[in-house]
Amino acid sequence: MTDEPRTLGPFGRRTVAITQRRELGAYVVLAVADTEGPLPRAGQFYMLAAAQRWGGGSDERPFLPRAFSVLRAREAGAGVRLEFMLEAVGPGTERLCELAQGDRLHITGPLGVGFDRPGDGRRALLCGGGVGTAPLAIWQDELLARGAPAPALLGFRDAAHAPGAELLHNARVATDDGSHGHHGLVTDLLAEELDADANAVVYACGPPPMLEAVRALCEARGVACRLALESGMACGFGACFGCVVPLREGGYLRLCVDGPVLDGARLAEVPAH
Amino acid sequence: MSVAFCGLRLAHPIVNGSGTFDAIAARRAFGDALVEHFPFAAFVSKTITLEPRQGNPPPRLYETPAGLINSIGLPNKGLRGYLDSDLPELARLPVPLITNVMGSTAEELCTLVEALDDRDEVDALELNVSCPNVRTGLDIGADPVELAAVLREVRPRTGKPLIVKLTPNTADVGAAAQAAQDAGADAVSLINTLRAYAPHPERAGVPWLGNATGGLSGPAIRAVALAQVREVAGRVAIPVVGMGGVQTGVHAARMLEVGATLVAVGTESFRDPAAGTRISRELDDLFAKSGDNIG
Numbered sequence: 316m317t318d319e320p321r322t323l324g325p326f327g328r329r330t331v332a333i334t335q336r337r338e339l340g341a342y343v344v345l346a347v348a349d350t351e352g353p354l355p356r357a358g359q360f361y362m363l364a365a366a367q368r369w370g371g372g373s374d375e376r377p378f379l380p381r382a383f384s385v386l387r388a389r390e391a392g393a394g395v396r397l398e399f400m401l402e403a404v405g406p407g408t409e410r411l412c413e414l415a416q417g418d419r420l421h422i423t424g425p426l427g428v429g430f431d432r433p434g435d436g437r438r439a440l441l442c443g444g445g446v447g448t449a450p451l452a453i454w455q456d457e458l459l460a461r462g463a464p465a466p467a468l469l470g471f472r473d474a475a476h477a478p479g480a481e482l483l484h485n486a487r488v489a490t491d492d493g494s495h496g497h498h499g500l501v502t503d504l505l506a507e508e509l510d511a512d513a514n515a516v517v518y519a520c521g522p523p524p525m526l527e528a529v530r531a532l533c534e535a536r537g538v539a540c541r542l543a544l545e546s547g548m549a550c551g552f553g554a555c556f557g558c559v560v561p562l563r564e565g566g567y568l569r570l571c572v573d574g575p576v577l578d579g580a581r582l583a584e585v586p587a588h
Numbered sequence: 589m590s591v592a593f594c595g596l597r598l599a600h601p602i603v604n605g606s607g608t609f610d611a612i613a614a615r616r617a618f619g620d621a622l623v624e625h626f627p628f629a630a631f632v633s634k635t636i637t638l639e640p641r642q643g644n645p646p647p648r649l650y651e652t653p654a655g656l657i658n659s660i661g662l663p664n665k666g667l668r669g670y671l672d673s674d675l676p677e678l679a680r681l682p683v684p685l686i687t688n689v690m691g692s693t694a695e696e697l698c699t700l701v702e703a704l705d706d707r708d709e710v711d712a713l714e715l716n717v718s719c720p721n722v723r724t725g726l727d728i729g730a731d732p733v734e735l736a737a738v739l740r741e742v743r744p745r746t747g748k749p750l751i752v753k754l755t756p757n758t759a760d761v762g763a764a765a766q767a768a769q770d771a772g773a774d775a776v777s778l779i780n781t782l783r784a785y786a787p788h789p790e791r792a793g794v795p796w797l798g799n800a801t802g803g804l805s806g807p808a809i810r811a812v813a814l815a816q817v818r819e820v821a822g823r824v825a826i827p828v829v830g831m832g833g834v835q836t837g838v839h840a841a842r843m844l845e846v847g848a849t850l851v852a853v854g855t856e857s858f859r860d861p862a863a864g865t866r867i868s869r870e871l872d873d874l875f876a877k878s879g880d881n882i883g
């Protein structure tokens with residue numbers, strides 16, 4: 316598979332400087348200046364760890380780096396400007412969210428396989444939940460730059476998280492509590508879109524229950540979907556065998572080297588972990 | 589700083605722990621740069637079993653204070669898959685290849701060892717004996733008598749160097765090392781992971797890991813590893829591969845100081861894929877500064 320959307324990263328971990336930190340509701344967006352790595356493909360990810368004080372937080376963690384899909388990437392100066400979308404939900408993301416401009420970050424990447432183009436005259440339909448918004452932003456940038464429409468549907472917990480929708484162009488928003496946009500699930504919006512025009516490929520990223528709902532909906536309607544999954548991951552490059560996902564045909568694959576973007580048809584269901 | 593080990597000449601004393609680095613997957617992730625800057629002085633394969641294994645159901649990982657519990661379950665393509673598809677790729681690495689095998693009976697281990705003895709690409713064998721003998725129910729490596737009995741059958745099946753990877757989950761690791769030496773092992777390696785349990789963060793009494801228990805690794809076990817390597821190195825004359833929580837050149841030097849000939853890096857490679865290169869460089873710098881040869 317020479318045409319798979321996988322750009323190889325430099326071997327090993329490198330240290331980059333944070334050039335910008337901004338808050339978007341409950342989310343933090345960090346921008347870094349990567350002078351050694353290439354431009355990633357949409358859907359690829361990086362392993363991130365703070366260069367200082369990685370450890371010693373809640374429960375004396377974090378210890379391992381954390382995997383994040385790239386939110387945006389562009390050439391800037393002598394290198395590449397990468398952006399990542401974070402939400403403080405545990406010891407790793409708590410530490411990353413407290414980093415400031417000028418702080419240093421260990422990164423490894425880009426890693427994994429990203430999104431492939433819809434093809435066959437189908438339109439792309441982007442569907443995200445929470446921090447799963449991130450890979451859809453870079454993917455929408457690419458689709459729009461090619462002149463392809465790329466409507467986006469995003470689900471968030473509440474109005475405090477809904478500002479995450481500003482990362483995409485013209486996203487329709489649903490919130491669990493109805494405090495912003497449609498009161499309900501993002502899959503309600505997806506069903507409406509597919510009712511209107513089912514000749515689409517759905518690109519989705521979000522929490523497992525949402526991804527499973529997207530997968531099941533697409534399967535029921537015979538619509539292709541590409542799911543960017545997440546999993547606890549120790550290494551990101553196939554060493555630890557920790558991030559496996561069971562396949563419909565039996566057996567497992569490692570999300571880090573065979574994903575994180577998978578054809579939804581390969582899964583009997585999206586695992587809960 | 590080259591090192592002699594079981595008749596092999598290694599460029600430096602840093603290797604990988606079995607099952608902590610998949611050179612084939614890493615090449616998919618990083619391309620030829622992996623081969624050009626290969627981080628280890630020898631490559632130790634993940635554990636190969638006679639039949640293919642899918643591994644344990646997820647979740648397989650649990651982060652602890654300064655460490656990681658894993659319950660991977662030795663997924664591998666089985667002996668045939670290893671010989672046919674993995675070995676030709678691993679043979680392209682620029683360093684000697686040590687193949688790690690596990691069997692649940694002496695017969696299985698003999699079959700594995702004989703098949704690998706035939707292959708020139710394999711420079712040495714490592715036996716993973718952290719596995720219950722299905723006949724006796726005893727953990728082969730935990731019981732010195734059992735370990736010696738298995739090794740006496742396996743040893744004559746190969747002329748290649750035979751390393752026994754000892755389990756730390758035993759009352760007397762020195763006795764196990766002694767038994768391995770007496771039964772003809774060329775070297776021992778330790779420590780394997782420490783048996784550990786990860787509670788589900790939200791559901792009382794429920795295990796987090798798909799297989800309930802796993803093995804603890806990382807800096808959390810470094811002090812235990814140093815104690816066991818020191819004890820074993822004091823007990824046997826054969827070389828010792830020391831591992832457990834090594835993250836820096838200083839940590840590697842400590843392993844050498846307590847008697848290791850080689851130092852294996854495992855969990856640290858998860859945090860930094862090129863950790864082996866960094867640690868061997870740091871070790872070189874330490875030697876250059878101290879002017880004496882700790883190894």
